Amino acid sequence: MTPAVSVNGLSSGYGSVAVLHEVDFTVGHEIFAVLGANGAGKTTLLTTLAGLLPALSGSIAYHGTDVTNLAASESARLGVGYVPQEAAVFPDLSVLENLTVGGMIGTRPHEERLDEVFETFPDLRGKLHLRAGNLSGGESRMVACGRALMQDPTVLLLDEPTAGLSPLYLELFFEKVAEIHRTRGVSIVLTEQNATQALGIADRVMVLSLGVGSEPMAADAVTTELLREGYQI
Amino acid sequence: MNLDWLDAFLIFGAFKVVEIMGLGLLVHLQLGLTRVANFGVVGFWGVGLYAFGVAHLKIDWPFGDPYQFLVCAAIATIVAAAAGLVVGWLISDLDDDGTLVGTLGFATIVVILATTQQGLTGGALGLGGLGFPYDFSRVKTHEFTWLLITAAVVALIFAYAWRVHRTPHGRLLIAVGANEALARSLGKSATAARLRMMMVTSGAMGLLGAMHGVMVRSLEINSLDVSVTLAALAALILGGTARVFGAVVGVLLTVALFDIVIQFYLPIPDGWNTQALPVAREAVFGAAIVLMLIFRPQGLLGQMRRPALMRRLHGDW
Numbered sequence: 362m363t364p365a366v367s368v369n370g371l372s373s374g375y376g377s378v379a380v381l382h383e384v385d386f387t388v389g390h391e392i393f394a395v396l397g398a399n400g401a402g403k404t405t406l407l408t409t410l411a412g413l414l415p416a417l418s419g420s421i422a423y424h425g426t427d428v429t430n431l432a433a434s435e436s437a438r439l440g441v442g443y444v445p446q447e448a449a450v451f452p453d454l455s456v457l458e459n460l461t462v463g464g465m466i467g468t469r470p471h472e473e474r475l476d477e478v479f480e481t482f483p484d485l486r487g488k489l490h491l492r493a494g495n496l497s498g499g500e501s502r503m504v505a506c507g508r509a510l511m512q513d514p515t516v517l518l519l520d521e522p523t524a525g526l527s528p529l530y531l532e533l534f535f536e537k538v539a540e541i542h543r544t545r546g547v548s549i550v551l552t553e554q555n556a557t558q559a560l561g562i563a564d565r566v567m568v569l570s571l572g573v574g575s576e577p578m579a580a581d582a583v584t585t586e587l588l589r590e591g592y593q594i
Numbered sequence: 595m596n597l598d599w600l601d602a603f604l605i606f607g608a609f610k611v612v613e614i615m616g617l618g619l620l621v622h623l624q625l626g627l628t629r630v631a632n633f634g635v636v637g638f639w640g641v642g643l644y645a646f647g648v649a650h651l652k653i654d655w656p657f658g659d660p661y662q663f664l665v666c667a668a669i670a671t672i673v674a675a676a677a678g679l680v681v682g683w684l685i686s687d688l689d690d691d692g693t694l695v696g697t698l699g700f701a702t703i704v705v706i707l708a709t710t711q712q713g714l715t716g717g718a719l720g721l722g723g724l725g726f727p728y729d730f731s732r733v734k735t736h737e738f739t740w741l742l743i744t745a746a747v748v749a750l751i752f753a754y755a756w757r758v759h760r761t762p763h764g765r766l767l768i769a770v771g772a773n774e775a776l777a778r779s780l781g782k783s784a785t786a787a788r789l790r791m792m793m794v795t796s797g798a799m800g801l802l803g804a805m806h807g808v809m810v811r812s813l814e815i816n817s818l819d820v821s822v823t824l825a826a827l828a829a830l831i832l833g834g835t836a837r838v839f840g841a842v843v844g845v846l847l848t849v850a851l852f853d854i855v856i857q858f859y860l861p862i863p864d865g866w867n868t869q870a871l872p873v874a875r876e877a878v879f880g881a882a883i884v885l886m887l888i889f890r891p892q893g894l895l896g897q898m899r900r901p902a903l904m905r906r907l908h909g910d911w
Contacts, residue, residue, distance in 0.1 A: 411779050412778075412779075413775050413778065413779065432778065432783070433775075433778040433779045434778050434779070434780070434781050434782055434783050434784070436779075437779050437780060437781035438781045441779075442779075443779040445775075445776060448773050448776065449776070451768065451769045451772045451773060451776070451777075452772060453768055453772055453836070453897070453898050453900060454765060454768055454769065454772075454900055455900045455901045455903075455904045457904050457908065458765050458768075458900060458904060461762070461765065462762075462765050462766060462769050462777075462780055463780060465762055465766065465780055465781060465782055466780070466781035466782070489904070489908070490901040490902075490904045490905045490908075491901055492897075492900060492901050508780075512780070512781060
């Protein structure tokens with residue numbers, strides 16, 4: 362079966378400076394967590410996968426279609442939803458508008474897609490007309506995630522979705538990520554610093570250290586030593 | 595139509611108010627929604643003015659007005675829209691500072707071309723011979739009618755801006771303005787949305803330039819002055835860049851105040867109208883921009899009211 366995401370020898374960075382060095386992995390119908398400390402290259406990896414940062418070398422394919430250096434808008438049309446770590450909502454738009462701009466592609470009726478988002482994030486139903494810029498961190502993440510789901514993605518890229526969230530939201534959010542994968546059949550690539558929680562929901566894991574990826578492995582096979590090595594602690 | 599009660603200069607003052615209001619509404623779409631800091635408004639307006647004038651005066655059309663006006667105004671709109679498309683493409687990867695300098699540079703190029711291409715434009719001497727596309731026998735009736743037609747065009751621009759706020763295209767423009775990288779991941783081309791907006795708004799600026807040419811009946815190089823850009827920007831920043839009514843309120847508090855209220859209804863000494871007042875006007879507009887950006891950058895009307903708009907459109911849904 363063709364993997365949802367295939368990354369081969371991917372190097373990426375800013376200008377000619379490579380931050381990510383020849384990373385290889387594939388993602389099937391699963392939750393794939395990329396763990397690593399600050400500065401490991403997690404955001405660079407996801408930004409490159411989303412098509413917002415050009416690859417210096419290597420290749421990226423979604424469901425067998427090569428998308429290396431394809432524009433982000435084209436990747437989105439191929440079914441890639443992206444939730445960045447920071448500035449994940451459009452602050453001037455209301456919550457409803459943030460969700461509907463996510464639904465600009467695809468053919469299913471907006472109402473149907475919105476209902477599904479509200480099933481996953483019922484709290485959003487009561488905040489539809491609030492300005493997204495006035496939401497709390499946790500609410501903003503829900504809106505960002507909901508907006509990506511409005512795109513009917515087959516692959517969801519989540520960049521540290523729980524960064525800066527309170528413990529209450531943190532647990533809730535990991536539950537939601539697992540639910541999205543389970544109920545919608547979406548392949549998820551998730552970057553996290555919080556290894557304990559991420560390992561709780563991930564099927565497989567890759568540890569990223571200074572831009573170099575470890576061999577992907579089953580989440581339950583990850584050892585404390587490997588994490589220490591990866592996090593350089 | 596008996597217009598004896600109406601001062602001819604008052605018609606010109608009102609025309610200026612309406613014209614700057616139109617430009618302010620178009621700048622609202624560029625700056626308020628899409629965050630394109632266009633400091634070359636006079637360039638796009640001037641391209642329309644000169645394209646209209648040159649097409650009208652230098653081409654031997656086989657038909658007269660009003661068709662000649664309509665064709666030449668269409669040419670002006672298309673040329674200005676094309677300029678907007680090219681400039682928009684050139685500045686698409688620039689940051690705010692680059693956009694500001696790039697658009698200012700474009701306006702400078704337009705002035706240089708209008709000055710140096712004497713065979714076409716008349717250069718510093720200008721070209722006369724433009725006229726109204728109708729004949730009512732009295733000049734004041736011509737001018738008043740043209741004021742009403744221009745006001746109708748500006749009302750259409752207002753309706754367009756009002757509509758844009760309520761469309762998916764408008765939401766995309768706001769998204770592009772707020773966070774272009776994130777907007778690109780929505781599956782729509784942010785560059786295409788921005789270029790489309792630049793093309794439409796620049797074309798409309800060109801049309802207003804053509805309408806100005808008809809009102810003043812000549813091409814004058816002095817009209818391509820930074821004061822056009824300054825007036826539109828000062829009004830919009832004062833009223834509120836993010837609100838459709840920002841340009842309307844701002845123009846009433848700036849251009850209308852100076853070009854109608856002070857000029858016609860305050861007992862100012864003779865001679866001030868031609869010398870001191872225009873200088874004071876520019877100084878006050880400049881100061882208004884600086885003070886508003888320091889103390890109330892969102893303008894008098896404040897931020898966009900998207901939640902209120904959504905509640906109105908969708909109720910409790």
